[in-house]
Amino acid sequence: MSRLRLLYSLGTVFCLLNSLIVFGKGGEGKNILDVSVSKLKDLRCEYLDSPLGIDVRQPHLSWKMEIPTTVRGKKQTAYEILVASSAELLRQNKGDLWNSGCVVSDESVNIVYKGKSLKANQKCFWKVRICDEQGNWSAWSSPGFWRMGLFPDNWSGQWIGCELMERQSVGGQKIDNKMSDPWFRKTFDLPEEVRDAIIYIASIGYHELYVNGQKVGDAVLSPSVTDHKSRARYMAYDITQYLNSGENVIALWLGVSWSIFPAYQRVGEPAIPMALVQTEMELLSGKKQRLISDETWKVHASPNTLIGYWEAHHFGGEFYDASLEKPGWNTTRFDDTDWLEAKVYEPKIVVSADKTEPNRLVKEIKPLSVSEISPGTYRVDMGINYAGWFEMRLDGQPGDSVMFQFSERESDTVSFGIHSIYKIGPTGEGKFCNRFNYMTGRWVQVSGLRSKPELKDIRGWLIRPDYQRTGGFECDIPLLNDIYNTTLWTFENLSLGNYVVDCPHRERCGYGGDALATTRAALGNYDLGAFYYKWMEDWRDVQVEDGNVPYTAPTRIGGGGPSWSGYCITLPWEMYRQYGDERALSESFSMIKKWLDFVETHSRDDMLVRWGGKWSFLGDWLWPSAWPERKAMEKQGKALGDTRETLFFNNCHWIYSLETAASIADILGDADTAESYRKRASLVRKAVHATFFNAADNSYVNGYPAYLAMAIMVNLPPQDLKDKVWKRLEQEILINRKGHFWGGITAGSFLFHTLLDSGRNDLIYEMATKEDFPSWGYMLKCGNGTFFEDWECRGSALHSSYLYVGSWFIEALGGIQRPKAGFKHFVIAPWITIKGPKRVKSHYNSMYGDIKSEWTLEGKTLSMRVVVPPNTTAVLKLPGVNCASIKESGRSWRHSEGIELVSQKDNIVSFLLQPGVYKFGAVVDRLIDE
Incomplete structure (x- = not known):
């Protein structure tokens, strides 16, 4: 038995004895050794970092180990999770929602919550510590957090929409949109400041949220695209910092968008944008207050209107009429007495949480050039084909209409009919930017201008869910x-939209x-x-x-x-x-x-x-x-x-x-x-x-x-x-x-x-x-x-x-091969040949940590750096090398910790690697294509 395996086995036994001493006598899980040999990081709930609005009754939790690069063989043999209803209780190591006790397990991915039944809107603060292969307990991780959302029977709000929009929704036919994206608002009083406030918003079509004139969050084109024939998804927003004692206003801007998509139209129900809202507030005194969507909300047309049918070849764009702007429409000082009352609807669909990373402005696109096509018409080259938003500052005369046509090809004026229009308001200045639609292309033909635009006044944005790069x-x-x-x-x-489309312009399917x-x-x-x-x-x-x-x-x-x-x-x-x-x-x-x-x-x-x-x-x-x-x-x-x-x-x-x-x-x-x-x-x-x-x-x-x-x-x-x-x-x-x-x-x-x-x-x-x-x-x-x-x-x-x-x-x-199930155990087998690359750097940040495979072939000398994250093992397969020549960190691999020879066959030397950083060198005898 190797030294590391022996340590692992002894560590497991020690952990068991440790757990019997500490947890068998009703202890609070204090560190007996208090040895912080490992740090824990990247705490996740349902694959997300500190998510709001989780409607899974037993969420899954994950974490990673972080160790010095000089340490090898670090593994988890047990864990303890504390979940508390407050940050203070968690600081006191009191898991009033769940104290897992010492769980003898090396699993750290998708651990099922097994504590008390979680209530709607429940705050959950959590942390974890682990026991390593030597029986040492880590320090507690930094706190993680998630918040429960609403379950179907927790909603008391009602679906609201604009009755005037029903006139364009007849007989389930495709809709050539003529109605503006609607504004909704609701004023209300708070007798004192709030300690905590969260709002849940489900929408058919996109939405933006404003509280007391401020846009909440940086998400755009929310929520995720969903089959509105059967479901609507809700977003959760923490609005504590936006509210004041006294009068407040919550405002929504809905986008027509997916609400009129032909495949989503429901028999007997209008194809219009709708919203379902519920706000849960706790005042400083501890009193609770709830605000819901109902017929008392006010509605009015906004300056923004969808262009097109919102179906293949007709996703169009947006028409923004700045002359229809109503400054302060989402503030308390605005007079909404002439606004219509919202209408209540009862769509027969499931409402569930949008448990994803929202769409955000991920990367700014800067234009390369602007050229004049003809008087008043200019061609902007954005430098790369992309899907997202286009933004441009405008000058002109009140009433001027500026058209933007987006194209994938330099020879075409417009691709698949994607275009937008901005009508300049009374100030003679304005800024066009998409809101509830998006463009695709590299070239933008702009017509209706009185002067050539400057590059500094133009930019674009790649928009996608804010997921992280791992490879x-x-x-x-x-x-x-x-x-x-x-x-x-x-x-x-x-x-x-949190699904993969065939193309973002023509079909979006x-x-x-x-x-x-x-x-x-x-x-x-x-x-x-x-x-x-x-x-x-x-x-x-x-x-x-x-x-x-x-x-x-x-x-x-x-x-x-x-x-x-x-x-x-x-x-x-x-x-x-x-x-x-x-x-x-x-x-x-x-x-x-x-x-x-x-x-x-x-x-x-x-x-x-x-x-x-x-x-x-x-x-x-x-x-x-x-x-x-x-x-x-x-x-x-x-x-x-x-x-x-x-x-x-x-x-x-x-x-x-x-x-x-x-x-x-x-x-x-x-x-x-x-x-x-x-x-x-x-x-x-x-x-x-x-x-x-x-x-x-x-x-x-x-x-x-x-x-x-x-x-x-x-x-x-x-x-x-x-x-x-x-x-x-x-x-x-x-x-x-x-x-x-x-x-x-x-x-x-x-x-x-x-x-x-x-x-x-x-x-x-x-x-x-x-x-x-x-x-x-x-x-x-x-x-x-x-x-x-x-x-x-x-x-x-x-x-x-x-x-x-x-x-x-x-x-x-790189050779970081896809495993059978997760990356707990995996293979690194790089393709190294005479005719292929001679230098490769690759990595994949798995649920356990970052896996790295970097190698260089110079003549007959192979150099390779491998990183195996904690709590995993890897089989490294080196092709064409002389086993006797293999060194690790400058010495024979036989004298290096964490390495075990698995086999020598078919011109491949295979090693089992424990967690750690390895630097291999070897002489190449014979590669496959020699």
Whole structure:
């Protein structure tokens, strides 16, 4: 037994004895040793830092260990959590809500709260300490915090809206908006100052909150986009500092936006923006006061009006008429006697918390140039394609109208009709900025000006949920760095609203097929636990009674096929793989089973058969030759879902879905369901192979690389054919396609990840380093800082189509491989070859801490720095090295703490590494491509 393992075992025993002494006699958990060998940081509740409005009755808690870089082998053997109803009680080490006692466990991620039943609006202050592998207790962490929200039966407020807006909402038809975004306000008195005040606001459509004239918070375009046919989400705001004794006013500015989205319109209810408000206040005297939304609120039209229908190709923009401004509309001094009374509504929808990072102005975009197109018309180059807000200071004559047209391409005046208008008010000055809509593009054509604008008066903002970056990569090959960075920038511009859109201008739909291209790369580079947890709920919301799942969520509409709907399986599985969160599986398992039951009804002779309309049985989408092939199909009168290739793809995906669902059932302890899914997959597998295998050339259907990879992924070839199909795939990529990538959004994702998971980085490298059509390098040459919808670069220039390449850099070149469940135990296996990069820096900040893999190859000398975070272990695999030459921190690895040899085989030396920082050096004997 190694020294570290012995210490770990002894530490566990010591912790048990310690817990018996301290906790067995009713102690308060004081440190017996008071040895602060570890610090704890990054306390999270439901993946969030100090969240407000949590409506999970047993929230999940997480933390990280922080230790000096010189220390190795640090692990947690036990923890103690205190949750208190006040900061003072927590300071006194009194967990009146929960005192976990000493829990012997090395788990520090997604720990379930098991204290007293939590009430609505309950404040929860918490801290944690841990026992390490030597039996030493850490100091208590700095305090963490969360606040409970409202549960369905806690709402006493009423939904309010503007009755005048009903006139444009007739018969569930698409709405060409003519009504202004409404203002609401409510004045009220407080007899004394408040000690605590929180307001909960649910809205159909976007909202902004003002208290006594001040905007509350820095969130924009809130709440998250949600299927308003079934649900509205609420935001929680702490407004204690905004209130005064005496008269106060709470004001809302609602945006029409998603309230008129055609797929969200409810039978018998108007498609208009609405709000539900409840304010809970505690006065200094301890008295409670509540303010709710009802018919006593006042409503009036604002100067801002949505342009467009808020649907595909018609998201328009905003028209702001500064002549209609009413200064002080959200202050107590304003006279609202001529305002209308709000109308009360009763929409039949669920109200739940928006447990995500809100949208914020994340990055400022500064323009590069302004050029004159014609008198009064100017072209602004913002330097990069982005989705967010555009802001510009204006001068002119009262009544002048200035139009802003946004374009992705320099040759186009406007893309997908995205435009806004600002009408200058009586002062002759103004500032346009989006409020309840957003633009996409790089170029802005501005017309109606009387003078050329200056660069200092213009700026833009990337808007997205304020999630944090967790991954990083760079190497000595500039093209790869450009592809990596462009992938991430593209993703960030597709995530506004806490779901991933296909494109932010034309459709704004959350396509499941497109999500196949983005999810793994996104999870490997950003902190997206709350983001994807919310999106999983959206997919459950849109499932219909017969078990079918639409192709988009939360947006419901749009075309697709089984792999689009099947994202209802893929997403919870990917969440589990990344974070080890079984709850992601259990909460979605009912949906998964219902969808697979639905799919089964469309099978015959152990294979799926086509169902639905023209856009309902799609397979791969937008592969390199898709445009000419689709035109040829149209001439033959064929629908996109009628091809032999599509039938093959969808049946392979069915196998993938069944096998993934079986793995989920295993984890959830449902052995019978797992067995039934595997048996079904086996029957389908035999039928698909018999129907589509081409014995003459060891391929399937038309031999495209994506289809061959899918066959390998779902284990379609019998054992005696596997090597032959692999050789056929190699030939197809390297010879027939001359090293180019050949797949679309959906099948391309499976091609890429099959190669990645099979360790065929040599094939990925060939495709990733091409710069002619079709390739990521080609799109870089044609683009403006974002990737395109199609390989030809003729469609949308900001799209989710091929972002799967983003998972390769850290996982393969850095070698920080995706584990089976969370990063408690993981593998670092960098792809080091003669033809590949010679210098790589990569990291991934997991739920346990930052994992780093940095290496340099100079001639025959390999240098590598590895960081294994506390409370984890890693297997490091070094290719092509001479084991006897391996040194760590300048000495033989055999004399270094925390290292254990696992194996020497297949030209790879493998070590088990305990937590710590390691610096390896080795002589390279033979790399794979030598």
